[in-house]
Amino acid sequence: MKFHRYALLLLLLSSLFPPPCLCQLNDDVLGLIVFKSALLDPHQSLSSWNEDDASPCAWKFVQCNSGNARVSELHLDSLSLSGKISRSLEKLTSLKLLSLSNNNLSGPISPDLALIPTLDHLDLSRNSLSGNLPPSLAALQFLHLSHNALSGPLPDNMFDNSLSPRFLSLAGNRLEGPLPASLSKCVTLNHLNLSSNRFSGGFPRGIWSLERLRTLDLSRNVLSGEIPAGMASVHNLKELDLHGNQFSGSLPSEIGLCPHLSKIDFSYNFITGAVPESLQKLNELAYLSISNNFITGDFPQWIGGMSSLEHVDFSSNALTGSVPSSIGELKSMKFLNLVQNKLIGGIPSSLGECWSLSVLRLGGNAFNGTIPNGLFDMKLEELDVSRNEVTGFVPPPSSKLYESLEILDLSGNNLVGDIPPEMGLLSKLRYLNLSWNHLESRMPPELGYFQNLTVLDLRSNALTGSIPGDICDSGSLAILQLDDNSFVGPIPDQIGNCSSLYLLSLSHNSLSGRIPESVSLLSKLKILKLEENELSGEIPPQLGRLENLLIANISHNRLVGRLPAGGIFQTLDATSIDGNMGICSPLVKSPCVMNVPKPLVLDPYAYASQPGREARSPPRRTFLSVSAIVAISAAAFISVGVLVITLLNASARRRIAFFDNALESMCSSSTRSANMAAGKLLLFDSKSAAERLCNVDLNSVLNKAAKIGEGVFGSVYKATTDGTTVAIKRLLTSNRVQYQEEFDREVRILGKAKHPNLNPLRGYYWTPELQLLVSDYAAEGSLQARLHESASPPMTWGERFRIVVGTAKGLAHLHHSFRPPIIHYNLKPSNVLVDENVNPKISDFGLARLLTKHVVSNRFQSAMGYVAPELACQSLRVNEKCDVYGFGVMVMEVVTGRRAVEYGEDNVVILSDHVRVAVEQGNVVECVDPGMREYPEEEVLPLLKLALVCTSQIPSTRPSMAEVLQILQVINTPLPNRIHPQF
Incomplete structure (x- = not known):
């Protein structure tokens, strides 16, 4: 009511006193007050905006033109405003800058904003705006709409009349389709960012004609094809980011003709060929990433001359040759990643002269020789030399590493000798992995000094001695893996001090004694592996209190007695408890042995020689002993059993004869x-x-x-x-x-x-x-029909996860409950039936047992996308891991709602390849079936990672279905600050 009275008063004043200045000021007040009324302002940031004021120039966040006292700039960034953008802003006819970034504004963007004649700067980034992008906004000089929910394609003629844009950012939306050809007409464009959308098609050739372009970011889209020639014309380009697309072909040879380039990122594409030699001309280049491509050829020997480099990432390619010693000339280099290539030779000792280096990753190559001592005399934060052929000793860290090193991974080499006691002085160390080497010493007690250590992995060495009692003094350890060593003695009682422990794995050692009751204090424990030791006695019943425990394996020890009544122990399968002396469970065949003291038996004749007692002679009649009675009873029972079985067999033969006659x-x-x-x-x-x-x-x-x-x-x-x-x-x-x-x-x-x-x-x-x-x-049909052919609403995340877990349980039963295992050979959604409660039932399992190998090999023609690669190679031994491969593809299909193979007009999309790229690029959410409106994002990524591991090209690296079930249990368990195991 107050606003309406103000409007009537304004009309009356306008008729009596018509000076134009007063009328214009009131337009600004009216426009802003109406704009404010459509917003929710939780912090009362706009409390100074008063409708009774004659001018808004004194209001907070408002700037006016000193010449005409009109509103020229409106800065409302990061005020937690929500609601919609009112059309009343059109009344601000002198507005040049409107910035509403980092709020919670929703709804579509009104195309009428472009009708404000003076507006040239619009920043609506980091909101929740939706709908299509109004083409009229393309005329603005500065347009920043990134990180919203805008969707749809961009019209091909969107920029036909836009000669003035200098800054255009539409990153982080849901825009799709090809990039407009009219982009080439934005001749004044300096900054173009279209990253993290769904743009497709080829690289827009006209972009190379934008000679004023300084920054070009087309990353995280689905652009494909080769990168066209003509790059040399963009000689002012400083940053080029094309990572996370599907570009193919070789890197542009002209790239060295853009002398001002400081950043180049071609990572996560399908680029082939060698590293262009023209790169060495880029004297200002600081950031270079070509990781996760198919780059071949020798490692560039001229890289030492690029003195400005700070970030170098050549990981996950097929580079060969050795790393030159001249790399030590890169004094400004802070990050070097050469993981997963085919590099050979020694690790250059000159790397120790890169004093600025903080992250060094050399894992997954064929480096040999010893680890240069100089690497342990730097201020590194991360050092990864894993999965190489490095020999020699682990160098002791110097004082420079004590306050800097956070991650150390030397696993998968041929290191020998002792673990340096100086390791205990690495106060910031969070991750230590020395597994899969030949270290032979005792575990140094100094390892208990770590204050921040989260992961300690010493698996598969030859470590001896006992496990130090103070290993958990820091209280921060979450993963402790000491499997496959030669540790002896008991598990220390102090293990209960590991209050943050999530995974405890001590299997395949020679540990003895009882399982400490203090293990029950590990309330966060999820995985407990103690198999293949010499542990004895009863399992402490207190372990039943471990409510979060999901996986436990105590097999092949000397344990006896009952399993703990609570927790997971009553649901363990036979493989987790067998091989003990006397576990009391119907799942094991060994006799149940209760570890209790034997009753005291007194001999009534033991006191015959004592004074005051009359000696009694034993009775002359001899009775049967207890063992004899038991033997006779057993023989009688067996005789009766044989008679019953004989009668049953006769009955069965008559029943079969009846069937034959029928x-x-x-x-x-x-x-x-x-x-x-x-x-x-x-x-x-x-x-x-x-x-x-x-x-x-x-x-x-x-x-x-x-x-x-x-x-x-x-x-x-x-x-x-x-x-x-x-x-x-x-x-x-x-x-x-x-x-x-x-x-x-x-x-x-x-x-x-x-x-x-x-x-x-x-x-x-x-x-x-x-x-x-x-x-x-199955009246309800198959999973294939539910995913791709059914008219019913899309399945929820809970239903999909239930199907994944149920299918895993069915396969695990086939693989682990039969010897030899029953292999399905043809697992795919059409062979997974779904009942009325959306529970999966695997059909057609084991049919390959009834057919010849020729028929099995022919299945490649009808199960494209699901077939494990080893089935195509007759020389490889095919086992149950081929079912694991099909399961992994099925999981991807369930999560994405897409088929294993999709045929387009010009290309074929293999789902496993599509998911792998999305995971590597961090675009996992965009992989999820859009039909699901709600799903826990924290479960999507680990589930797809599990699927990728299941579809590994190497069968031995795929998990078993029992391991898959364990991982699924962890994924579906809500955990604060969950630490995922390395799948």
């Missing part, structure tokens, strides 16, 4: 086709189920009308009889097992595979010409 009667009917000879019907269910199946007319079932699917191993038909619906698979007509005995043996094995996440095999029909498998019919 089948013979059915198959001899006039409706039987000529090629259906009399066969054997065997069902794994009750007699009634057999009768229902025998009443089915095979000719009516095996026809096109009843056909519901077709796969690598045969066609599937739907059959209904007496209210029971089953699925019948007709195996391929050739290359099958030709002998009934062999077929029967293999099917019986598959029939024993019972699990909630398996679609059980109910029975089979066999003749030399026709072989059928009977299983449950």
